[in-house]
Amino acid sequence: MPQLAVALDVPEKQRALALASQLRGTVPWCKVGMELFTHVGPGLLEELSAMDFSVFLDLKFYDIPNTVAQAVKAAAAVGVNMLTLHCQGGERMCRAAAEAAANAAAGVSGARPLLFGVTVLTSFAPGEMPGITAQPSDFALDLARQAGPWGLDGVVCSGHEAAAIKASCPGLRCLCPGIRPAGSAAGDQRRVMTPALAVAAGADYLVVGRPITAAADPLATAKLIVAEMASSLIQKQN
């Protein structure tokens, strides 16, 4: 069953924890990105773990291999279950991250975070990526083909790329942001898809931020998304 992650893109710990409390039991993953992490620091990650959430640290690491490896080690030490890095960091950076994650599992923390490589941000429309003339779908697929051999568990891509990536990279997981229930505002996102279509395309994880966090009733909205995901999966299987 594909899983839902809520992006806790808010500036205060109390607001993040209030949302998490509401969504507990309905949404299995909390995603902490650069806004919240920069405001509140790593203590929140442990608090979310203690609330039985799977914790997804979305800082999109992109640096020299040693720096990224040390950051992965630090994330594993606070119990992060999944994190992101840029596929464009290249083979040596990704392999260093994978090695750090494996070492974390062998060490005291005992937990190996899943590593997801960002392909093309879902906010990019075709033609917007500086210096890259390829279509986002082609560029994302090229990067995804390397992600598995480089030691990553999956890639971050839009729903529009998921089917092609799943078909050509067996075993690689797809995590899709840019998810918009029908009728909700795209905002700054450009390559968007509904929860049902993303699940039909093969997404393993859906990331939803503002459609849940800015809703009048975040829990009701999350429940509708989970139900839409489940019925899409049933249709896919039949």
Ligand code: C5P
């Ligand atoms: O509010 P919205 O649903 O657009 O939030 C999407 C979340 O997913 C944000 O936290 C954003 O940082 C993250 N994300 C993304 N596109 C990527 C990778 C991560 O939108 N390629």
